[in-house]
Amino acid sequence: MSTFLLEIVTPDHLAYSGEVERLTVRGVEGDLGILPGHIPMVTPLQVAPLVIKTGNKTSKIAVNGGFVEVRKDKVVVLAESAEAAEEIDLQRAQAAKERAERRLANADKQDEIDYRRAEMALQKAINRINVYSSNK
Template structure:
């Protein structure tokens, strides 16, 4: 089976760089399944899992936004943050979820609701990726 190079990069580090068979992401306009020889494309990513299939095995990453660049034989994900499921600290994610929910429920004038909603989405994404 043919492969393509997948690189997942954050501002802090290169999280992943391996040959894979398929990548599945949620872009701004919907879900994308990327196989070798995909048409070139650049699109923003949603806060959602990135699913990687390699030699019959599946890996999941919790990715918090960013962009994906797809080329014929290479996919680069430039993410604000990305963690492999096994790297996720569930207790920390649960605490972040609780804080975000408290902020959203406070209905106070000083709360940045958009920021709290994004924090809640990131926490739920991390919890869901780790739980699979």
């Protein structure tokens, strides 16, 4: 089966680089499957797992926003952060989820900025927990 080069880049490091057969991402308009020969495009990403298929192996990476750029010869994901399941500290992710839930429960809905930040923190924590759990 044919492949394409996938690079996942964060502000800190190159999180992934390798040949893959298929990539699934969640863009702002829904899930997007990318195969070799996909038309060039750029779309923003939601906080969601990125699913990579290579041979018999499927792996997930927790991506917290960013963009995917599909080029003729490769796909580049520019992400705010990206963590493979084995890199995720489950206790830290669960603590972040609990903090965000407490902030949302006690939030003053008038303070929209704090409320939105708490919602994003909760989405990111849940994404990390789901990716970690899917690897077990």
